[in-house]
Amino acid sequence: MMTAQGLSDPALLQTFFQRLERRDELGPDERRAMAELFRHERRLEAGAEIVGEGERPGQSTLLLSGITARAKLMGDGERQITAFNVPGDFVDLHSFLLKELDHSVVAITPIEFTQIAHADLERVTERFPHLSRMLWLATLLDSAINREWLVGLGRRSALARAAHIFCEMGLRLNAVGLGSPDNYEFAVTQTDLADAMGLSAVHVNRVIQDLRARNLLVWQGSRVSLPNLDGIRELAEFDDRYLNLMKERR
Amino acid sequence: MMTAQGLSDPALLQTFFQRLERRDELGPDERRAMAELFRHERRLEAGAEIVGEGERPGQSTLLLSGITARAKLMGDGERQITAFNVPGDFVDLHSFLLKELDHSVVAITPIEFTQIAHADLERVTERFPHLSRMLWLATLLDSAINREWLVGLGRRSALARAAHIFCEMGLRLNAVGLGSPDNYEFAVTQTDLADAMGLSAVHVNRVIQDLRARNLLVWQGSRVSLPNLDGIRELAEFDDRYLNLMKERR
């Protein structure tokens, strides 16, 4: 009986299952097998490091609430964020097979998370081939986003790049039942955004103001809203197909 | 008996198995199961498109020789290359679970390749959990490289970015038995490189000349050699850990 070690409330996994089932149905046995393996939820304040670069975690971390980021540090102290994670995302599922993490994962906001041992994940892959493919899929969804960010960094102007991120986060949060595509919680600082967009904080600030002036963005406190969704998507050349929001047999 | 449909020579899969076994041992049964499923090899000339954006391929393509690239096109015709593939790489293994491709794959040089049906891959994942994890791993290796490119585009100067790519390709080719880290075949044009690095072709040319002037790069015809490997690595802040070249139990 896992009452003491497991999650206090299975409903905490809702975003996780929603993320997967948005792409393909899970069987009740698959859901149960997964749910049993998660440990008790834990919390961390904003700025805390969940896993450090070079570590070899023995478990993977599922984000339950808040926002985290994958970050790499340069020699001169500059930082590049390679991904934002939202609730329902595994922040380091790849460490299950990669073993050593090549980047750190930090809490951008206060977060809640739960973990699952790699040994347990291995057992899942031995017994549940379809569930195993769905976990694989979860990492593939991440890399599709990575590719899109690469395009943004390589070929989009700062303005379009910013617009693109706001479009993306709306859809990703909405896909796990948090907010709507044009209105959502996003408690990151402009400095965090700068590290994600490969820009200076100063320039991000100017770009944000430009988006505001064009009536494409309202962003006060931690609430983002996009008053003209078509407009901002056009500016960003945003095409949501890379997010793979269709249900398919996988 | 698969003689007619299968590969003419199993030795063609050497780079593929070498890529995987560099990271973990495969069993003879796993090797055999995989090898049987590949179709007869085919060729394509430089510039040809292997899979197009938006397609839903029913098979995945394994590169046997040559170089390919994953490319996304922007509205104005600009191109961003998000990855180079070398022999032994699956160029679109992710389409097995993602179903629809969000980018195209093009031959940069003349290539040979072979394919495996998604239905066969699914059977592999049902019967061979460890092999299945190794295929998953193959896609994770790709995304680790993606993350490193993101860092390059976001935070590295054009010079360091170029240096980094030359370091990376040497190690990747060497890892599948082609060339050495400081001397290898790399038949891409400066325009291709520009699309990969998010720069203009003109500026790439200037950066290449800069590397030459510093005695860090010799690149004539299709042969790259790096006369001062330590020097170019230092300039690039190159750390090979992201390539996951260690053998581990996975």
Added chain:
DNA sequence: CGTAGACTTGACGGCACTCAAACAAGGTGG
């Protein structure tokens, strides 16, 4: 020998950077 594609060079312009300072807001302690 002519042509196409790749590479190279120069002039000029702009997007985004750095440096520096001011402003806003929330939290803390005296």
Added chain:
DNA sequence: CCACCTTGTTTGAGTGCCGTCAAGTCTACG
């Protein structure tokens, strides 16, 4: 309850990396 500090945002001035445009050169190949 207010002074003070910290963190985040905003603004301005000056700079530089890299882009564009436009030629010109080199090489492979038919």
